[in-house]
Amino acid sequence: MAFDPVTRTADAHVEEGGEGAWQSSYKVLTRHMRELGVTRLGVVENTLPPGSVGCPFHWHAREDEVFYVLRGRGVLRYGDTVREVGPGDCISCPAGTQTAHQLANPFDEPFVYLGIGPWDPHEVCGYPDTGKVMVRALKAVGDLDRKPYMEREPEPPAIFGLWKDQT
DSSP states (O other): OOSOOOOOGGGSOOEEEOOGGGOEEEEETTHHHHHTTOOSOEEEEEEEOTTEESSOSBEESSOOEEEEEEESOEEEEETTEEEEEOTTOEEEEOTTSOOOEEEEEOSSSOEEEEEEEOOOTTOEEEETTTTEEEEGGGTEEEOOOOOOTTTTOOSSOHHHHHHHHHO
């Protein structure tokens, strides 16, 4: 079979990431789809050890995210609310609302959940706690400064010189 549609979670490669309170591990369960270049939907099994946070508080402009809790207990920060979540809870985080979300594990046992969503090459995320912005197409995370629309634009506009050079 050229394409095996089954990924056994127990056999999936474990990736380790982060340090301190940001430490976690994950398994990409749809790696075979990613390898084929199919990125419309992905599933990742995330494990947060006690005292860790999955990622910074953030919102998505384009990607809906769903989390399904498998084992342990965790805390969901969603907008202005914080609440406990546990096995069987399904968390919906719709894109385009600028409502940020974050999962953490303040408890004494591992917190395991599935993260389900697309991977959009044009995604933009906002990080309300720090004011950062992620622009995936630019492969950049950082701060944006508000500027007047025409600031630093050349006078005369470059297009006139380019046109003149071609004629």
